[in-house]
Amino acid sequence: MIEARGLTKRYGNKLAVDQLSFQVRPGSVTGFLGPNGAGKSTTMRMILGLDTPTGGNVTVNGRPYDHVQAPLREMGALLDAKAMHGGRTAYNHLLCLAQSNGIPNRRVDEVLGMVGLTQVAKKRAGGFSLGMGQRLGIASALLGDPGILMFDEPVNGLDPEGILWIRNLMKQLASEGRTVFVSSHLMSEMEVTADHLIVIGQGRMIADTSMRDFIETNSQSFTVVRSPQAEKLNALLQAKGATVTPDQAVAGSFRVHELSPVVIGDLAAEHGIALHELSPRFDSLEEVYMRMTQHSVEYRAGLPGGPPPGWGPPGAAPPPGYPQQGGPQFAGPPPGYAQQGAPGAPWGAPAGAPSPSMPRSNGSEG
Numbered sequence: 001m002i003e004a005r006g007l008t009k010r011y012g013n014k015l016a017v018d019q020l021s022f023q024v025r026p027g028s029v030t031g032f033l034g035p036n037g038a039g040k041s042t043t044m045r046m047i048l049g050l051d052t053p054t055g056g057n058v059t060v061n062g063r064p065y066d067h068v069q070a071p072l073r074e075m076g077a078l079l080d081a082k083a084m085h086g087g088r089t090a091y092n093h094l095l096c097l098a099q100s101n102g103i104p105n106r107r108v109d110e111v112l113g114m115v116g117l118t119q120v121a122k123k124r125a126g127g128f129s130l131g132m133g134q135r136l137g138i139a140s141a142l143l144g145d146p147g148i149l150m151f152d153e154p155v156n157g158l159d160p161e162g163i164l165w166i167r168n169l170m171k172q173l174a175s176e177g178r179t180v181f182v183s184s185h186l187m188s189e190m191e192v193t194a195d196h197l198i199v200i201g202q203g204r205m206i207a208d209t210s211m212r213d214f215i216e217t218n219s220q221s222f223t224v225v226r227s228p229q230a231e232k233l234n235a236l237l238q239a240k241g242a243t244v245t246p247d248q249a250v251a252g253s254f255r256v257h258e259l260s261p262v263v264i265g266d267l268a269a270e271h272g273i274a275l276h277e278l279s280p281r282f283d284s285l286e287e288v289y290m291r292m293t294q295h296s297v298e299y300r301a302g303l304p305g306g307p308p309p310g311w312g313p314p315g316a317a318p319p320p321g322y323p324q325q326g327g328p329q330f331a332g333p334p335p336g337y338a339q340q341g342a343p344g345a346p347w348g349a350p351a352g353a354p355s356p357s358m359p360r361s362n363g364s365e366g
């Protein structure tokens with residue numbers, strides 16, 4: 001187990017990590033999320049003893065990691081795939097690590113096979129692509145068959161096959177009872193890989209909870225509806241107080257907020273309206289994450305296309321730097337949708353009220 005208590009790191013005036021307390025437990029994949037500059041790598045470096053905390057402490061299986069005698073047997077880590085001797089072959093890189101950690105030489109061949117680098121084992125690591133470097137870094141982490149694994153952006157540079165492989169590897173390691181701690185900016189990957197989440201922003205804790213709770217508690221739930229009599233149904237739903245917006249993911253579907261699937265289904269039945277889909281949905285991890293961290297983002301591009309996906313509750317003001325609501329910058333509904341209100345408004349909403357789930361753009365898209 002990894003345990004941080006009041007972990008703090010200051011670089012000059014910059015408070016990179018601010019009083020973080022958390023536990024990373026065995027048997028599950030814990031995702032470590034946060035915007036650029038949130039303090040993830042700094043936290044991981046402190047876990048490894050590569051950076052000294054300004055305050056608080058962090059232990060690996062109850063001890064500071066730099067006090068552990070055979071560290072690779074306790075915890076394997078991938079922090080920076082480029083942090084290796086480029087002149088050495090992949091095999092020799094691993095052999096050096098094995099010998100300095102009392103690990104048998106045969107383990108080198110095993111981990112090379114596990115990460116799919118057997119054929120290039122005698123090639124110099126300096127000539128490796130980013131993805132191959134990541135695989136070699138993961139091989140180094142696995143070398144000591146440790147009970148704890150920590151990966152900083154492990155899918156960086158991996159091809160789709162590699163991404164699937166690392167996803168399955170992390171799940172397998174956790175199912176064997178190991179502790180797996182992984183940072184990533186790829187929310188779709190995290191959503192299908194991690195069981196637990198630690199989310200930080202500007203060095204501070206935002207959430208430490210299960211994936212399921214994080215999404216369910218912070219979601220704006222809605223129902224996806226598809227009907228050949230969409231316009232009639234939409235008018236009825238809005239008369240009942242629902243907000244109806246086109247669903248960007250599936251053409252011809254729309255999202256209904258504020259009414260439960262039961263109410264929607266009953267209303268459709270009452271009026272003899274056929275339903276082709278009626279599915280309760282939660283937001284994706286990406287949508288929840290973007291909302292939860294929107295005030296912690298330090299480095300934001302001034303995108304003309306508007307705020308990030310899933311931004312803000314319905315009717316909320318966009319974050320700083322994004323187009324204000326109600327202006328001409330909002331695109332209208334996609335082709336095929338009835339346009340009952342203002343361009344870009346929820347169906348039937350008064351002019352000037354933009355949809356929370358319509359694309360906020362300068363009108364350049366369809």
Ligand SMILES: Nc1ncnc2c1ncn2[C@@H]1O[C@H](COP(=O)(O)OP(=O)(O)OP(=O)(O)O)[C@@H](O)[C@H]1O
Pocket residue numbers: 011014015016034035036037038039040041042043
């Ligand atoms: N050695 C250092 N000296 C000074 N400031 C640093 C140092 N290392 C990190 N920082 C600062 O600390 C903050 C946290 O950086 P860190 O790299 O830990 O963030 P991160 O969450 O890993 O970001 P990213 O997702 O972009 O990798 C940043 O503002 C960064 O500029």
